[in-house]
Amino acid sequence: MGAIAEYITPAFLNNTPYLRDIVETLETHRSANAKCAVCDVDESVTKFAHCCSSVCTREAFVIACQLESALLDDDDNTQCIAHWKDDVARYAMNVMLAIVLNSSNVTIQQKARRLLLRLANNNKTLPSSVFLEGSNFDTLHRQSSGGFGEVYRATYGETTVAAKRLIQTYGQDNEDEKRWRSYYEALMWKTLKHERLLPLSGIIKTDQEYFIISPWHCDRNSGKFLFDLVRNHERYRWGRFYQLFVYRWLLQVVQGLRHLHEQGVVHGDLHPGNVIVVNPRPKDQDHLEFDIVLADFGLSVIREANSNQQGSIRGGAVLAPEQMPFELDSRPGRPTVESDIFMFAALCFQLYTTRSIYPTMMAHNKNRAISALRPLDREVIVDVPGGDAPVVIPDELWEIIERCWTVAEDRPSLNWIEEKLKRMQGSLSSAQYA
Known part of the structure; x- marks a missing residue:
């Protein structure tokens, strides 16, 4: 014992x-x-x-x-x-x-x-x-870099992992606070455990810095995966097989969000880059089947928090109307369950069309988070090899987008979205084998 x-x-x-x-x-x-x-x-x-x-x-x-x-x-x-x-x-x-x-x-x-x-x-x-035991990586190769830090593909023991390191900005007064915020967010991430959430393995402390460690998945994020699929495989372009991919992944996103919300946590930054493709496995002789996990809980907050110490108030790539700051220099409102649903509408649009929402929303500044009740475009043009491809979002998916992309009190529950996606997935599967 x-x-x-x-x-x-x-x-x-x-x-x-x-x-x-x-x-x-x-x-x-x-x-x-x-x-x-x-x-x-x-x-x-x-x-x-x-x-x-x-x-x-x-x-x-x-x-x-x-x-x-x-x-x-x-x-x-x-x-x-x-x-x-x-x-x-x-x-x-x-x-x-x-x-x-x-x-x-x-x-x-x-x-x-x-x-x-x-x-x-x-x-x-x-x-x-x-904290994980040991302080050295066998290999360390930088994969990406941004304002938040750098992500490396690393070998830790016999395992390939993703190692995230904060970018140091020497001389800034808030450097220690920024570093602590990253570790605090890692702790939030560590407390979340579900098959539809990317797990945090732990933190490794080297001689001079800390790395946040998670499993490495080389199958890219969902947006990049689907973009490559429609560009490189003409027979998959917005057909039944493609729709099954999207509906299956959206259903798994809902399952991940449901677990977060049941735990009293909201994600706060839902977009294709945070939906990671994992677990390729053969479904039949023609293609593989993949699952997804949600990643990057840096904007996650505890729903009933009474202070900023209980979660981030930074804005994600998409803001729900109720999060929009009243003044240009003020900070956005805290993420909520309802704002996660609003972001889910944008995710549906982005995954199905492989297009960003920015052109359709005519954002005046793409470096700022955007939000509006201005409708998304149901019909878009996507540039693919051989010319432009017109894409029309199916009726059932468009109904989900419209209901989620509205004022907070009118947004549907995850239960409604899940049942809707299950019916859509079932109808496609039945038609495939009819």
Whole structure:
């Protein structure tokens, strides 16, 4: 059994569901002749794997009791926990991260995530279990660079990974804050686990810098994949096979968004570049079938957050009308469940047409986030080898786009979108084998 079982009474364990979930997952080892990092007493202490804090059974019991009160009671009992510092905070954050990743209770997961992020932000530190062992890459090849940082294809052990490094801008006063924001966003990402979400493997600290590590997928983002498909394979251009690709991926996007929203999190920056193609597998002799995962949760926020410390307020590539700032120099409003639905409409348009929404919206400045209730164009012209190709968005998909691309109170639920896409997918599959 893990550390929790060593100091929690059976009655306490049985009445604390989240503890039962994580007992088997928390590996510990004992430090001989060690002092508790909290109370400085010489006694046998427990220490989480990859955790730098050693806590004696007495202090661990106190921490567990306070966590139970904060996570299981309806009243807000988080005030004392939010002020924990140093080893107590590090120890508690490792426990809370394990709760988020292993508990089957969604309410407990949401509470633990909020408390974990608050405690991390107050201490400007991360749970030690987020960091990966080792500090060197066997290979490191830069793949892309932007204002946010640089992405490398790297070999870590025997695994090919994507390594994201912040671009350093020396001399700026907010450099430390920018770096911390990136790590804070990585922690948010680490707490999210679903088959339709790209997982965060962890963070690697080298001699001079940090890299945020995730699995490497070479099959490109969904927009690039579909653009190459229609340009290089004429028989796939907006036919039944192409539509099945798009509808299948949109359905998987909805599944990923549903998990985020159920966890009390919104994505905030949904576009084709953040929809990654993965898992190619043969469907028949003619073609492969692919899945997608959602990536880049840098703009994700906790829905019920009361302060900017609980998530980003930066604007994504598309802003819903209610997010638009009233003044030119003011910041956009926080992402919401409804704004994710608005962005989903733009994603539908972009994936099906392989065109950006910018030309159809006649944006006056493509470097600024855009938003309007001005309608998208159902018919567009796409430049393909051999000439221009007229593309008309099908009726069923156009209905989804129109309903999502409207004012917040009129946007549909993910349930409605999912059922609509399933029917569309089923009709195409039936017609294919009729």
